[in-house]
Amino acid sequence: MKPAPIVDPGTEPYWSGLKQKKLLLRHCRTCGKPHFYPREVCPHCHSLDLDWSEASGRGTIYSYTVAHRPAGPAYAEDVPYTIAVVELDEGPRLMSWIVGDKSGLAIGSGVRVRFEPLNEEFDLPVFELARDAS
Amino acid sequence: MARHEAVIVGVADEPLTNGKTTRPGSPLQIQARCAKAALAEAGLDLSDVDGLFTAGMWGIPGVGQLPTVTLSEYLGIRPRLHDGTNIGGSAFEAHVAHAALAIEAGHCEVALITYGSAQRSEMSRNLAGRPATLTMQFETPWGLPTPVGGYALAAMRHMHEFGTRPEDLAEIAVAARAWAALNPAATRRDPLSVDDVLAAPRISTPLGLLDCCLVTDGGGAVVMTRADNVRKDAAKPIYVRGFGQAATHWTIAAMPDLARLMAAEMAGRRAMEMAGVSHDRIDLVEVYDSFTITTLMTLEALGFCERGEGGAFVGNGRIAPGGAFPLNTNGGGLSYAHPGMYGIFLLIEAVRQMRGEVEAERQVRNVRTALVHGTGGTLSSGATCILSVN
Numbered sequence: 153m154k155p156a157p158i159v160d161p162g163t164e165p166y167w168s169g170l171k172q173k174k175l176l177l178r179h180c181r182t183c184g185k186p187h188f189y190p191r192e193v194c195p196h197c198h199s200l201d202l203d204w205s206e207a208s209g210r211g212t213i214y215s216y217t218v219a220h221r222p223a224g225p226a227y228a229e230d231v232p233y234t235i236a237v238v239e240l241d242e243g244p245r246l247m248s249w250i251v252g253d254k255s256g257l258a259i260g261s262g263v264r265v266r267f268e269p270l271n272e273e274f275d276l277p278v279f280e281l282a283r284d285a286s
Numbered sequence: 287m288a289r290h291e292a293v294i295v296g297v298a299d300e301p302l303t304n305g306k307t308t309r310p311g312s313p314l315q316i317q318a319r320c321a322k323a324a325l326a327e328a329g330l331d332l333s334d335v336d337g338l339f340t341a342g343m344w345g346i347p348g349v350g351q352l353p354t355v356t357l358s359e360y361l362g363i364r365p366r367l368h369d370g371t372n373i374g375g376s377a378f379e380a381h382v383a384h385a386a387l388a389i390e391a392g393h394c395e396v397a398l399i400t401y402g403s404a405q406r407s408e409m410s411r412n413l414a415g416r417p418a419t420l421t422m423q424f425e426t427p428w429g430l431p432t433p434v435g436g437y438a439l440a441a442m443r444h445m446h447e448f449g450t451r452p453e454d455l456a457e458i459a460v461a462a463r464a465w466a467a468l469n470p471a472a473t474r475r476d477p478l479s480v481d482d483v484l485a486a487p488r489i490s491t492p493l494g495l496l497d498c499c500l501v502t503d504g505g506g507a508v509v510m511t512r513a514d515n516v517r518k519d520a521a522k523p524i525y526v527r528g529f530g531q532a533a534t535h536w537t538i539a540a541m542p543d544l545a546r547l548m549a550a551e552m553a554g555r556r557a558m559e560m561a562g563v564s565h566d567r568i569d570l571v572e573v574y575d576s577f578t579i580t581t582l583m584t585l586e587a588l589g590f591c592e593r594g595e596g597g598a599f600v601g602n603g604r605i606a607p608g609g610a611f612p613l614n615t616n617g618g619g620l621s622y623a624h625p626g627m628y629g630i631f632l633l634i635e636a637v638r639q640m641r642g643e644v645e646a647e648r649q650v651r652n653v654r655t656a657l658v659h660g661t662g663g664t665l666s667s668g669a670t671c672i673l674s675v676n
Contacts, residue, residue, distance in 0.1 A: 154427060154429065155415070155417070155426050155427055156418065157423035157424075157426075157427055158417065158419040158420075158423055159423065160419075160420070160423075163423060188424075188539075189421060189423075189424040189537075214443070214544070215439040215440070215442045215443040215446070215544050216442060217430075217435055217490045217491050217493075218488075218490070218491040219429065219430070219435060219489075219490050220487070220488045220489060220490065220491070221413055221431050221489050221490070222431070223414050223429040223435070224412055224413065224414030224429075226429070227429035230429065235428050235429070235430050235435060235439075237439055237538070237539045237544070245539050245540075246424065246539055247424065247428050247537075247539045249428060259442065259443065259446040260446075270427060
């Protein structure tokens with residue numbers, strides 16, 4: 153079984169948002185910048201005045217790797233799988249999987265979010281290549 | 287030189303056979319042996335140690351880890367200064383810095399730095415991530431092979447930005463193997479070619495098996511004291527002239543720039559400024575080579591070549607035996623040994639080279655100043671030491 157996130161009070165809204173098909177970013181009301189993963193203090197300006205905002209779900213591949221050896225037995229049947237660092241249009245980067253048709257996948261490729269269940273309790277934000285011109 | 291300056295007066299490492307300790311041992315046994323051997327070089331014994339520095343992957347399971355407390359009990363010593371700083375494999379370069387500060391300020395006279403691991407014998411390593419708690423709840427669920435996957439993401443980005451090729455990375459593994467072939471203590475000494483590295487099974491693209499460090503046992507110790515406290519029968523003292531540390535991230539997605547090793551830039555610049563040395567004054571460089579890409583990015587970050595030019599820099603045998611830029615002269619983590627954390631072995635090799643006591647074939651002539659740089663985490667932390675023979 154793949155490891156599930158161990159949620160804490162600071163991250164619970166993020167994981168709840170995913171269940172509602174929303175990718176939430178922590179957003180600083182002082183400097184205006186969003187960040188990922190959600191923190192108690194803005195990593196840019198160190199303000200405590202933070203809110204949540206919904207990301208567009210669009211971004212580009214900042215880097216990726218294809219795992220040919222699994223991260224433990226839980227991932228053995230997925231090999232090879234593509235893990236990327238996605239840079240969201242809003243700026244923050246997050247790790248995810250690239251799923252679906254991966255032909256033409258490259259650094260800089262446009263991607264959009266899709267929500268896939270990890271188990272009954274959690275959804276994960278995965279990405280597929282955006283085939284439109286945007 | 288000032289009498290109160292901190293010097294390294296003893297080093298030791300644990301003999302290995304096929305990557306396992308020649309004599310079986312727990313991490314505590316291994317550290318005890320290395321401590322005794324390094325102290326003997328210094329003309330000192332455990333009863334002289336009043337500062338203990340260690341970091342490790344071993345520990346008694348449960349909440350919190352108290353490695354220096356555990357180890358001091360085991361060794362039967364009561365140091366007045368404990369430092370369990372753990373910033374990853376670079377921790378030992380940080381320990382040298384902290385020991386130098388403490389010694390020069392009079393807070394300890396004899397500092398013992400140790401590392402020990404039986405990970406190969408215990409078969410305790412795999413590619414799984416850490417428990418998905420705290421910041422790792424955003425990384426572990428994705429099944430990134432750990433730690434190689436983070437380095438693979440950096441390598442892919444470096445290739446994208448600068449055109450670095452798998453062949454360039456392979457040159458680093460080949461050079462390390464050529465140094466190891468000259469080192470009877472190294473684990474992998476059989477010949478290696480660029481084609482071999484490129485043909486090896488992929489682990490996490492673009493990195494293959496031979497881009498990765500070994501998984502071995504190992505242990506080491508470093509002893510430091512004040513220059514005016516060096517015993518008459520001690521090994522030649524090596525001065526610690528500069529140091530610096532930095533860290534930029536832990537989860538790899540938070541690395542500010544995957545193609546730029548900022549931790550090494552910051553740590554290296556601070557160390558060189560403190561020592562007052564320029565690149566052309568450095569005779570020997572020992573850097574952490576957890577993966578081939580680590581070496582390449584570290585050389586760029588330390589300023590030995592321009593950003594993006596690491597691939598060209600390491601080519602044509604420059605970093606191999608006989609080349610213009612002797613690097614990782616024991617064979618490195620790629621071919622000498624890599625017992626989970628490697629930073630202490632960079633120090634041990636630099637000191638032995640500076641004393642002029644390694645095998646003639648791999649002895650770099652007339653090393654007066656050496657730069658040692660450790661990397662920890664997933665390109666997360668960096669710690670640099672500038673060592674000098676006088």
